Amino acid sequence: MNSVIKEKRLQRTLGRFSSVRRLHGLVSTLHQIASNDQDHLDPKGQASSVFGSLDVEKMAHQIRTDGLALGLRLPESLRQGMAQFGTTAPVKPWGAKEPLPLEAVMGGKLPTGEPVAVAESAGIDGCPEAAKVIRDPKMLLLAKRVLGYNPRNIEVSLRWSFPTHLSLTEHCNVDLASRWHYDVIGKNSMSLFFYILKGDSDLDGAHATILKSHRKKKISMLFRPSTTISEAELISYYGPGQVVIATGEPGDGFAEDPNTFHRAMQPISSPRLVLLVRYT
Incomplete structure (x- = not known):
């Protein structure tokens, strides 16, 4: 019992x-x-976005389909603020240990005489205009629609590209981003580009992309020591009609899946300043 x-x-x-x-x-x-940080919740404050007329769903669909979507436009006040920051802040050339005055490298050479193709503005965290763009509700929503979740990390830089007066082959040895390549970042990522300052030529420092190449690659393109590839091989496989060069006036921008094949055009006559944002 x-x-x-x-x-x-x-x-x-x-x-x-x-x-x-x-x-x-x-x-x-x-x-x-x-x-608040759960993925089923969209970023709040969409009505306060500085990209008020942007159709996020349409642009996200285009990025997923083509790997590239043009048509972004910065408010002029934000562009001017970033231009002011970019022309007054010290810059750190790729590979350099310490920042230098912009004037010291604007001619495409380090003070030692070595060529320099790319440099990033130092202290970008101190640029409120850049912070406003990367945290804009519609940009965060666009990233979510492309990634499939709210972005975990955001990288940002104000990037100068300079004429080096080198041959294309020599320039590509200094600036690897000027070679055709795709980025190996992870499963999902999205990049934003905004032209802040441009020089005399539309092609100086412009960005080229091969449409749909984020989803369509030959096996031989995936299993090789480097993600760089020759233009001849790309054109032979994808065709010349898939190449888009986003020239752009100051303030113009676009979004891209960095798994596409893309490259930075070599500046010939004048430098260009670009805001680059990456969501992962």
Whole structure:
């Protein structure tokens, strides 16, 4: 008799424990649903976006389909703020240990005489205009639609490209981004580009992309020591009609899947300043 009573008491205790566990699980689930950083929630404040007329769904579809979507435009006040920052802040050439005054490298050479093709503005965290763009609600929503989740990381840089007065082959040895390549970042990523300052030529420092190449690659393109590839091989496989060069006036921008084959055009006559944002 005593063993029967003990067993019933044990069952009641386990039942209460199970109910508590179910209640705890329900509370935990409700907490996750209510959490602001859950992926099922879209970024708030869409009405406050500086890209007010942008159709996010249409642009996201185009990025997923073609790997590239043109048509972004910065408010002039933000572009001017970034132009001011980019022309006054020190810059750090790729591979350099310390920042230098912009004037020291504007001619495409380091003070030592070595060629320099690319340099990034130092202290970009101190540029409020750049911060406003990368955290804009519609840009965050666009990233979510492309990635499939709210972005975990955001990288940003103001990037100068300079004429080096080298041959294309020599320039590509200094600036690897001027070779045709795709970026190996992870499963999902999206890049934003905004032209902040441009020089005399539309092609100086412009960006070239091969449409749909983010989804269509030969096996031999994937299994090689480098992601760089010759233009002749790309044109032979994709055709010349798939190449898009985004020239752009100051303030113009576009979004891209960096798994596309793309390259930075070599500046010939004048430098260009670009805002580059990457969501992963």
